[in-house]
Amino acid sequence: MAPIAVPTNDAIPPAPVDANDDLAEVKAKIAAGNVGKKSWASYAVPPDNAIRRYLKAGGIDLYNGYPAYKQADSVYDNVRDTERVLRDGREFVDPGTRADPEKKALFAAAKEVITLTKHIGTELVGVQLKDLDDKQRDELALLIAERGVVFFRDQDLSPQKQLELGKYLGDGEVYDFGTLATVPSLGPGITLIWEKARSYQRSYRLPWPEYNGYNGQGWHVDGPTATEQGESSYTHLHHDSVPSDSGDTTWASGYAAYDKLSPGFKKFVDGLTGIYRSNTTAKNSKNPDGPRIPKFERAPLVRTHPVTKWKTLFVADRGLVGIEGFDKTESEVIIKYLVSVYNQSQEIAVRFKWTPGASAIWDNRVTNHAAVRDFDWSQANERHGTNVISVGSTKPYFDPKSKSRGEALGIEGWLDPALDTEKWFELYHL
Ligand SMILES: [Fe+2]
Numbered sequence: 001m002a003p004i005a006v007p008t009n010d011a012i013p014p015a016p017v018d019a020n021d022d023l024a025e026v027k028a029k030i031a032a033g034n035v036g037k038k039s040w041a042s043y044a045v046p047p048d049n050a051i052r053r054y055l056k057a058g059g060i061d062l063y064n065g066y067p068a069y070k071q072a073d074s075v076y077d078n079v080r081d082t083e084r085v086l087r088d089g090r091e092f093v094d095p096g097t098r099a100d101p102e103k104k105a106l107f108a109a110a111k112e113v114i115t116l117t118k119h120i121g122t123e124l125v126g127v128q129l130k131d132l133d134d135k136q137r138d139e140l141a142l143l144i145a146e147r148g149v150v151f152f153r154d155q156d157l158s159p160q161k162q163l164e165l166g167k168y169l170g171d172g173e174v175y176d177f178g179t180l181a182t183v184p185s186l187g188p189g190i191t192l193i194w195e196k197a198r199s200y201q202r203s204y205r206l207p208w209p210e211y212n213g214y215n216g217q218g219w220h221v222d223g224p225t226a227t228e229q230g231e232s233s234y235t236h237l238h239h240d241s242v243p244s245d246s247g248d249t250t251w252a253s254g255y256a257a258y259d260k261l262s263p264g265f266k267k268f269v270d271g272l273t274g275i276y277r278s279n280t281t282a283k284n285s286k287n288p289d290g291p292r293i294p295k296f297e298r299a300p301l302v303r304t305h306p307v308t309k310w311k312t313l314f315v316a317d318r319g320l321v322g323i324e325g326f327d328k329t330e331s332e333v334i335i336k337y338l339v340s341v342y343n344q345s346q347e348i349a350v351r352f353k354w355t356p357g358a359s360a361i362w363d364n365r366v367t368n369h370a371a372v373r374d375f376d377w378s379q380a381n382e383r384h385g386t387n388v389i390s391v392g393s394t395k396p397y398f399d400p401k402s403k404s405r406g407e408a409l410g411i412e413g414w415l416d417p418a419l420d421t422e423k424w425f426e427l428y429h430l
Pocket of ligand 1: 220221222369
Protein backbone atom coordinates (compact mmCIF):
# COMPACT_ATOMS: atom_id res chain seq x y z
CA MET A 1 0.00 0.00 0.00
CA ALA A 2 1.16 3.53 -0.61
CA PRO A 3 2.58 5.43 2.36
CA ILE A 4 0.09 6.27 5.02
CA ALA A 5 -0.59 9.98 5.26
CA VAL A 6 0.68 11.16 8.61
CA PRO A 7 -1.68 13.52 10.39
CA THR A 8 -0.21 17.01 10.44
CA ASN A 9 -2.11 18.16 13.48
CA ASP A 10 -3.50 16.78 16.65
CA ALA A 11 -7.18 16.07 16.88
CA ILE A 12 -9.40 19.03 16.22
CA PRO A 13 -10.03 20.91 19.44
CA PRO A 14 -13.61 20.58 20.59
CA ALA A 15 -15.82 23.27 19.17
CA PRO A 16 -17.11 25.63 21.81
CA VAL A 17 -20.44 24.62 23.16
CA ASP A 18 -22.97 27.41 23.45
CA ALA A 19 -23.06 28.97 26.86
CA ASN A 20 -26.53 27.53 27.31
CA ASP A 21 -25.58 24.04 26.18
CA ASP A 22 -24.22 21.66 28.74
CA LEU A 23 -23.02 18.54 26.91
CA ALA A 24 -24.34 16.09 29.51
CA GLU A 25 -27.69 17.82 29.42
CA VAL A 26 -27.77 17.77 25.61
CA LYS A 27 -26.99 14.05 25.58
CA ALA A 28 -29.77 13.37 28.06
CA LYS A 29 -32.20 15.30 25.89
CA ILE A 30 -31.13 13.41 22.74
CA ALA A 31 -31.59 10.10 24.58
CA ALA A 32 -35.03 11.19 25.77
CA GLY A 33 -36.02 12.13 22.21
CA ASN A 34 -35.02 8.65 21.01
CA VAL A 35 -37.37 6.85 23.35
CA GLY A 36 -40.36 5.26 21.66
CA LYS A 37 -39.05 5.54 18.10
CA LYS A 38 -39.76 2.81 15.55
CA SER A 39 -37.95 -0.45 16.18
CA TRP A 40 -36.86 -0.98 12.55
CA ALA A 41 -34.23 1.75 12.86
CA SER A 42 -31.40 2.40 15.28
CA TYR A 43 -31.53 5.52 17.40
CA ALA A 44 -28.67 6.51 19.66
CA VAL A 45 -26.72 9.40 21.10
CA PRO A 46 -23.86 10.33 18.73
CA PRO A 47 -20.25 10.84 19.85
CA ASP A 48 -19.37 14.09 21.66
CA ASN A 49 -17.51 15.62 18.71
CA ALA A 50 -20.56 15.15 16.48
CA ILE A 51 -22.79 16.86 19.04
CA ARG A 52 -20.40 19.79 19.32
CA ARG A 53 -20.32 20.10 15.54
CA TYR A 54 -24.12 20.15 15.36
CA LEU A 55 -24.47 22.67 18.17
CA LYS A 56 -21.96 24.95 16.52
CA ALA A 57 -23.72 24.63 13.15
CA GLY A 58 -27.10 25.43 14.64
CA GLY A 59 -30.47 24.71 13.05
CA ILE A 60 -30.34 20.95 13.71
CA ASP A 61 -33.03 19.40 15.88
CA LEU A 62 -31.33 16.69 17.92
CA TYR A 63 -34.21 16.12 20.31
CA ASN A 64 -36.80 14.31 18.20
CA GLY A 65 -34.92 11.15 17.37
CA TYR A 66 -31.29 10.82 16.32
CA PRO A 67 -30.42 10.13 13.58
CA ALA A 68 -33.25 11.02 11.20
CA TYR A 69 -34.74 8.42 8.87
CA LYS A 70 -36.59 9.91 5.99
CA GLN A 71 -38.71 6.93 5.15
CA ALA A 72 -39.80 4.10 7.34
CA ASP A 73 -40.70 1.52 4.74
CA SER A 74 -38.40 -0.29 2.38
CA VAL A 75 -40.24 0.50 -0.84
CA TYR A 76 -38.95 4.05 -0.92
CA ASP A 77 -37.18 4.60 -4.21
CA ASN A 78 -33.62 5.57 -3.36
CA VAL A 79 -32.98 7.46 -6.51
CA ARG A 80 -36.41 8.85 -7.19
CA ASP A 81 -35.39 12.45 -6.88
CA THR A 82 -32.31 12.00 -8.98
CA GLU A 83 -34.32 10.37 -11.73
CA ARG A 84 -36.67 13.32 -11.66
CA VAL A 85 -33.72 15.67 -12.16
CA LEU A 86 -32.42 13.71 -15.11
CA ARG A 87 -35.82 13.30 -16.72
CA ASP A 88 -36.05 17.06 -16.66
CA GLY A 89 -33.11 17.13 -19.06
CA ARG A 90 -30.33 18.40 -16.88
CA GLU A 91 -27.10 19.26 -18.66
CA PHE A 92 -24.20 18.75 -16.30
CA VAL A 93 -21.26 21.15 -16.33
CA ASP A 94 -18.40 19.98 -14.15
CA PRO A 95 -16.98 22.96 -12.23
CA GLY A 96 -13.48 21.61 -12.93
CA THR A 97 -13.90 22.56 -16.60
CA ARG A 98 -13.94 26.26 -15.61
CA ALA A 99 -10.79 26.11 -13.50
CA ASP A 100 -7.44 27.82 -13.92
CA PRO A 101 -5.16 24.84 -14.73
CA GLU A 102 -2.53 26.23 -12.35
CA LYS A 103 -5.05 26.52 -9.51
CA LYS A 104 -3.39 29.65 -8.22
CA ALA A 105 -6.29 30.87 -6.10
CA LEU A 106 -6.71 27.53 -4.33
CA PHE A 107 -3.02 26.94 -3.72
CA ALA A 108 -2.58 30.50 -2.45
CA ALA A 109 -4.96 29.58 0.38
CA ALA A 110 -2.91 26.51 1.37
CA LYS A 111 0.00 26.54 3.80
CA GLU A 112 1.28 23.41 2.15
CA VAL A 113 0.35 21.15 -0.76
CA ILE A 114 1.44 17.59 -0.01
CA THR A 115 1.63 15.10 -2.88
CA LEU A 116 0.94 11.92 -0.93
CA THR A 117 1.92 9.47 -3.66
CA LYS A 118 3.07 9.76 -7.23
CA HIS A 119 -0.19 8.68 -8.78
CA ILE A 120 -2.99 9.51 -6.37
CA GLY A 121 -3.80 11.69 -3.40
CA THR A 122 -2.99 15.26 -2.38
CA GLU A 123 -3.37 16.88 1.01
CA LEU A 124 -4.08 20.59 1.26
CA VAL A 125 -2.85 21.93 4.58
CA GLY A 126 -4.37 25.05 6.10
CA VAL A 127 -7.37 25.28 3.79
CA GLN A 128 -10.85 25.54 5.30
CA LEU A 129 -13.43 24.20 2.86
CA LYS A 130 -16.11 26.50 4.22
CA ASP A 131 -14.09 29.57 3.19
CA LEU A 132 -13.49 28.70 -0.48
CA ASP A 133 -14.95 31.05 -3.06
CA ASP A 134 -16.34 29.82 -6.39
CA LYS A 135 -13.04 30.24 -8.23
CA GLN A 136 -11.27 28.16 -5.60
CA ARG A 137 -14.06 25.56 -5.66
CA ASP A 138 -13.65 25.21 -9.44
CA GLU A 139 -9.91 24.72 -8.97
CA LEU A 140 -10.56 22.18 -6.22
CA ALA A 141 -12.78 20.20 -8.61
CA LEU A 142 -9.97 20.15 -11.16
CA LEU A 143 -7.41 19.11 -8.54
CA ILE A 144 -9.66 16.23 -7.41
CA ALA A 145 -10.22 15.15 -11.02
CA GLU A 146 -6.44 15.12 -11.58
CA ARG A 147 -5.29 13.61 -8.28
CA GLY A 148 -8.27 11.31 -7.64
CA VAL A 149 -8.68 12.27 -3.99
CA VAL A 150 -7.83 15.38 -1.96
CA PHE A 151 -7.60 15.44 1.84
CA PHE A 152 -8.14 18.17 4.42
CA ARG A 153 -7.65 17.99 8.17
CA ASP A 154 -9.06 19.97 11.06
CA GLN A 155 -12.07 21.27 9.21
CA ASP A 156 -14.52 23.60 10.86
CA LEU A 157 -17.37 22.41 8.68
CA SER A 158 -21.08 22.40 9.38
CA PRO A 159 -23.22 19.75 7.65
CA GLN A 160 -25.02 22.61 5.91
CA LYS A 161 -21.77 23.92 4.40
CA GLN A 162 -20.78 20.40 3.36
CA LEU A 163 -24.10 19.98 1.58
CA GLU A 164 -23.72 23.33 -0.15
CA LEU A 165 -20.23 22.42 -1.41
CA GLY A 166 -21.53 19.06 -2.69
CA LYS A 167 -24.29 20.80 -4.61
CA TYR A 168 -21.77 23.19 -6.12
CA LEU A 169 -19.55 20.30 -7.26
CA GLY A 170 -22.63 18.48 -8.63
CA ASP A 171 -23.73 21.52 -10.61
CA GLY A 172 -26.68 21.91 -8.29
CA GLU A 173 -27.52 18.26 -7.60
CA VAL A 174 -26.61 15.66 -4.99
CA TYR A 175 -27.97 12.16 -4.46
CA ASP A 176 -30.77 11.42 -2.08
CA PHE A 177 -30.36 7.99 -0.49
CA GLY A 178 -33.72 8.01 1.15
CA THR A 179 -33.40 4.78 3.11
CA LEU A 180 -30.19 5.71 4.87
CA ALA A 181 -29.87 7.61 8.11
CA THR A 182 -29.38 11.34 7.81
CA VAL A 183 -28.86 14.50 9.83
CA PRO A 184 -32.12 15.85 11.28
CA SER A 185 -33.56 19.08 9.86
CA LEU A 186 -31.43 19.18 6.71
CA GLY A 187 -33.58 17.43 4.15
CA PRO A 188 -32.17 15.06 1.51
CA GLY A 189 -28.62 14.87 0.24
CA ILE A 190 -26.53 14.24 3.32
CA THR A 191 -25.99 10.69 4.57
CA LEU A 192 -24.71 9.59 7.92
CA ILE A 193 -21.68 7.31 8.09
CA TRP A 194 -22.22 5.62 11.43
CA GLU A 195 -22.47 1.88 11.89
CA LYS A 196 -24.86 2.29 14.78
CA ALA A 197 -27.40 3.84 12.46
CA ARG A 198 -26.92 1.23 9.78
CA SER A 199 -26.97 -1.94 11.79
CA TYR A 200 -30.69 -2.42 11.29
CA GLN A 201 -30.17 -3.01 7.58
CA ARG A 202 -26.79 -4.68 7.52
CA SER A 203 -25.27 -7.98 8.27
CA TYR A 204 -21.54 -8.33 7.90
CA ARG A 205 -21.83 -12.02 7.25
CA LEU A 206 -24.18 -12.08 4.28
CA PRO A 207 -22.53 -12.86 0.97
CA TRP A 208 -22.70 -10.43 -1.91
CA PRO A 209 -24.86 -9.85 -3.99
CA GLU A 210 -27.41 -9.47 -1.21
CA TYR A 211 -27.94 -5.72 -1.17
CA ASN A 212 -28.21 -5.52 2.58
CA GLY A 213 -24.93 -7.30 3.10
CA TYR A 214 -22.53 -4.72 1.79
CA ASN A 215 -20.16 -3.04 4.19
CA GLY A 216 -17.84 -0.90 2.08
CA GLN A 217 -15.10 -3.49 1.72
CA GLY A 218 -13.83 -4.28 -1.74
CA TRP A 219 -13.16 -1.74 -4.46
CA HIS A 220 -16.24 0.25 -5.32
CA VAL A 221 -17.53 3.63 -6.39
CA ASP A 222 -20.26 5.51 -4.54
CA GLY A 223 -23.72 6.28 -5.75
CA PRO A 224 -25.74 4.47 -8.37
CA THR A 225 -23.27 2.91 -10.78
CA ALA A 226 -25.87 2.61 -13.52
CA THR A 227 -25.41 5.72 -15.53
CA GLU A 228 -28.99 6.32 -16.55
CA GLN A 229 -29.38 7.74 -13.06
CA GLY A 230 -26.39 10.00 -13.55
CA GLU A 231 -22.94 8.83 -12.60
CA SER A 232 -21.71 9.95 -9.22
CA SER A 233 -18.97 12.50 -9.68
CA TYR A 234 -17.52 13.75 -6.38
CA THR A 235 -17.98 12.23 -2.93
CA HIS A 236 -17.19 14.30 0.15
CA LEU A 237 -16.80 12.27 3.34
CA HIS A 238 -16.23 14.21 6.55
CA HIS A 239 -15.59 12.54 9.90
CA ASP A 240 -16.23 14.36 13.13
CA SER A 241 -15.33 11.35 15.26
CA VAL A 242 -13.05 8.37 14.53
CA PRO A 243 -11.29 5.60 16.44
CA SER A 244 -7.62 6.45 16.92
CA ASP A 245 -6.21 3.16 15.65
CA SER A 246 -8.50 1.90 12.91
CA GLY A 247 -11.04 2.64 10.20
CA ASP A 248 -8.75 3.92 7.43
CA THR A 249 -9.90 4.18 3.83
CA THR A 250 -7.94 3.37 0.66
CA TRP A 251 -8.39 4.74 -2.84
CA ALA A 252 -6.89 3.51 -6.11
CA SER A 253 -6.48 5.40 -9.36
CA GLY A 254 -8.30 4.33 -12.51
CA TYR A 255 -5.89 6.47 -14.57
CA ALA A 256 -2.89 4.59 -13.19
CA ALA A 257 -4.66 1.20 -13.44
CA TYR A 258 -5.16 1.90 -17.15
CA ASP A 259 -1.54 2.98 -17.53
CA LYS A 260 -0.41 -0.32 -16.01
CA LEU A 261 -1.96 -2.32 -18.83
CA SER A 262 0.35 -3.43 -21.61
CA PRO A 263 -0.01 -1.71 -25.01
CA GLY A 264 -1.71 -4.84 -26.34
CA PHE A 265 -4.22 -4.99 -23.51
CA LYS A 266 -4.92 -1.27 -23.75
CA LYS A 267 -5.78 -1.73 -27.40
CA PHE A 268 -8.03 -4.65 -26.45
CA VAL A 269 -10.04 -2.80 -23.78
CA ASP A 270 -10.26 0.59 -25.52
CA GLY A 271 -13.76 0.96 -26.90
CA LEU A 272 -15.27 -2.02 -25.04
CA THR A 273 -18.64 -1.55 -23.39
CA GLY A 274 -19.11 -2.64 -19.80
CA ILE A 275 -22.43 -3.73 -18.33
CA TYR A 276 -22.87 -2.16 -14.92
CA ARG A 277 -25.30 -2.98 -12.18
CA SER A 278 -26.58 -0.16 -10.05
CA ASN A 279 -25.57 -0.08 -6.40
CA THR A 280 -29.19 0.53 -5.56
CA THR A 281 -32.43 -1.23 -6.37
CA ALA A 282 -35.54 0.34 -7.85
CA LYS A 283 -39.16 -0.50 -8.44
CA ASN A 284 -39.76 -2.82 -11.37
CA SER A 285 -41.81 -0.71 -13.79
CA LYS A 286 -43.35 -3.85 -15.31
CA ASN A 287 -44.30 -5.15 -11.88
CA PRO A 288 -44.44 -2.17 -9.50
CA ASP A 289 -45.79 -4.25 -6.61
CA GLY A 290 -43.17 -6.97 -7.02
CA PRO A 291 -39.71 -7.13 -5.53
CA ARG A 292 -37.30 -4.30 -6.22
CA ILE A 293 -34.72 -4.98 -8.89
CA PRO A 294 -31.22 -3.67 -9.64
CA LYS A 295 -30.76 -1.55 -12.74
CA PHE A 296 -28.31 -2.40 -15.49
CA GLU A 297 -26.69 0.02 -17.86
CA ARG A 298 -24.12 0.00 -20.66
CA ALA A 299 -21.16 2.38 -20.43
CA PRO A 300 -17.61 2.52 -21.80
CA LEU A 301 -15.16 0.30 -19.93
CA VAL A 302 -12.41 2.82 -20.61
CA ARG A 303 -13.69 6.37 -20.24
CA THR A 304 -12.38 9.75 -21.12
CA HIS A 305 -12.64 11.95 -18.03
CA PRO A 306 -14.78 14.98 -18.88
CA VAL A 307 -12.44 17.41 -17.07
CA THR A 308 -8.90 16.07 -17.57
CA LYS A 309 -9.66 14.27 -20.86
CA TRP A 310 -7.47 11.39 -19.67
CA LYS A 311 -8.42 7.75 -20.10
CA THR A 312 -9.49 5.88 -17.00
CA LEU A 313 -10.37 2.27 -16.39
CA PHE A 314 -13.88 2.10 -14.97
CA VAL A 315 -13.73 -1.18 -13.14
CA ALA A 316 -14.89 -2.14 -9.66
CA ASP A 317 -15.40 -5.60 -8.28
CA ARG A 318 -18.97 -4.66 -7.60
CA GLY A 319 -20.80 -2.83 -10.32
CA LEU A 320 -19.15 -4.22 -13.45
CA VAL A 321 -20.94 -7.49 -14.21
CA GLY A 322 -20.27 -8.13 -17.87
CA ILE A 323 -18.70 -6.96 -21.11
CA GLU A 324 -20.78 -6.55 -24.21
CA GLY A 325 -19.95 -9.02 -26.98
CA PHE A 326 -18.39 -11.57 -24.63
CA ASP A 327 -20.10 -14.49 -22.98
CA LYS A 328 -20.29 -14.90 -19.23
CA THR A 329 -17.12 -16.97 -18.85
CA GLU A 330 -15.06 -14.65 -21.04
CA SER A 331 -16.39 -11.55 -19.29
CA GLU A 332 -15.56 -13.03 -15.91
CA VAL A 333 -11.96 -13.74 -16.93
CA ILE A 334 -11.45 -10.21 -18.25
CA ILE A 335 -13.11 -8.54 -15.24
CA LYS A 336 -11.17 -10.73 -12.82
CA TYR A 337 -7.91 -9.70 -14.45
CA LEU A 338 -8.80 -6.00 -14.45
CA VAL A 339 -9.81 -6.09 -10.78
CA SER A 340 -6.53 -7.86 -10.03
CA VAL A 341 -4.68 -4.86 -11.45
CA TYR A 342 -6.17 -2.85 -8.58
CA ASN A 343 -5.65 -5.57 -5.99
CA GLN A 344 -2.01 -6.17 -6.87
CA SER A 345 -0.82 -2.62 -7.45
CA GLN A 346 0.14 -0.93 -4.20
CA GLU A 347 1.68 1.97 -6.12
CA ILE A 348 -1.63 3.15 -7.55
CA ALA A 349 -3.29 3.39 -4.13
CA VAL A 350 -3.26 5.74 -1.16
CA ARG A 351 -4.38 4.91 2.35
CA PHE A 352 -5.67 7.68 4.59
CA LYS A 353 -5.72 7.72 8.34
CA TRP A 354 -8.75 9.67 9.49
CA THR A 355 -8.57 12.18 12.30
CA PRO A 356 -11.52 14.03 13.85
CA GLY A 357 -12.48 16.89 11.56
CA ALA A 358 -10.83 15.40 8.44
CA SER A 359 -12.47 15.55 5.02
CA ALA A 360 -11.74 13.56 1.87
CA ILE A 361 -13.23 14.52 -1.48
CA TRP A 362 -12.74 12.09 -4.32
CA ASP A 363 -13.78 11.59 -7.91
CA ASN A 364 -15.79 8.39 -8.36
CA ARG A 365 -15.18 8.52 -12.09
CA VAL A 366 -11.44 7.91 -11.71
CA THR A 367 -11.04 6.09 -8.40
CA ASN A 368 -12.16 3.02 -6.57
CA HIS A 369 -12.17 3.05 -2.80
CA ALA A 370 -12.48 0.49 -0.04
CA ALA A 371 -13.02 0.57 3.70
CA VAL A 372 -10.36 -0.93 5.96
CA ARG A 373 -12.48 -2.89 8.44
CA ASP A 374 -10.15 -3.32 11.36
CA PHE A 375 -12.29 -1.84 14.11
CA ASP A 376 -14.45 -3.77 16.51
CA TRP A 377 -18.10 -3.01 17.09
CA SER A 378 -17.63 -0.67 20.03
CA GLN A 379 -15.14 1.38 18.00
CA ALA A 380 -17.42 1.32 14.97
CA ASN A 381 -19.88 3.45 16.85
CA GLU A 382 -17.21 6.07 17.43
CA ARG A 383 -16.73 6.42 13.69
CA HIS A 384 -19.27 9.08 12.88
CA GLY A 385 -19.39 11.36 9.88
CA THR A 386 -21.40 12.82 7.05
CA ASN A 387 -21.28 12.05 3.37
CA VAL A 388 -22.45 14.01 0.33
CA ILE A 389 -22.35 12.56 -3.19
CA SER A 390 -22.59 14.92 -6.15
CA VAL A 391 -24.46 13.96 -9.32
CA GLY A 392 -22.43 13.97 -12.52
CA SER A 393 -23.24 13.36 -16.16
CA THR A 394 -25.58 10.79 -17.65
CA LYS A 395 -23.30 10.39 -20.62
CA PRO A 396 -19.90 8.91 -19.85
CA TYR A 397 -17.93 8.61 -23.08
CA PHE A 398 -14.76 7.25 -24.63
CA ASP A 399 -12.78 9.37 -27.05
CA PRO A 400 -10.27 7.11 -28.84
CA LYS A 401 -8.04 10.13 -29.37
CA SER A 402 -7.73 10.90 -25.67
CA LYS A 403 -4.45 10.21 -23.89
CA SER A 404 -3.74 8.24 -20.78
CA ARG A 405 -2.53 10.22 -17.76
CA GLY A 406 0.91 8.70 -18.17
CA GLU A 407 1.09 9.86 -21.78
CA ALA A 408 -0.28 13.32 -21.01
CA LEU A 409 2.10 13.98 -18.12
CA GLY A 410 5.09 12.06 -19.49
CA ILE A 411 5.22 9.75 -16.47
CA GLU A 412 5.27 6.34 -18.07
CA GLY A 413 8.74 5.51 -16.81
CA TRP A 414 7.35 3.71 -13.78
CA LEU A 415 5.90 1.04 -16.01
CA ASP A 416 7.67 -2.06 -17.18
CA PRO A 417 8.52 -1.60 -20.84
CA ALA A 418 6.47 -3.69 -23.20
CA LEU A 419 8.06 -7.01 -24.02
CA ASP A 420 10.76 -6.50 -26.59
CA THR A 421 10.55 -9.77 -28.44
CA GLU A 422 13.70 -9.16 -30.51
CA LYS A 423 15.83 -8.74 -27.39
CA TRP A 424 14.19 -11.72 -25.82
CA PHE A 425 14.96 -13.90 -28.81
CA GLU A 426 18.55 -12.63 -28.83
CA LEU A 427 18.98 -13.34 -25.16
CA TYR A 428 17.71 -16.86 -25.39
CA HIS A 429 19.22 -17.58 -28.85
CA LEU A 430 15.92 -18.73 -30.22
FE1 LIG B 1 -18.03 4.05 -0.46
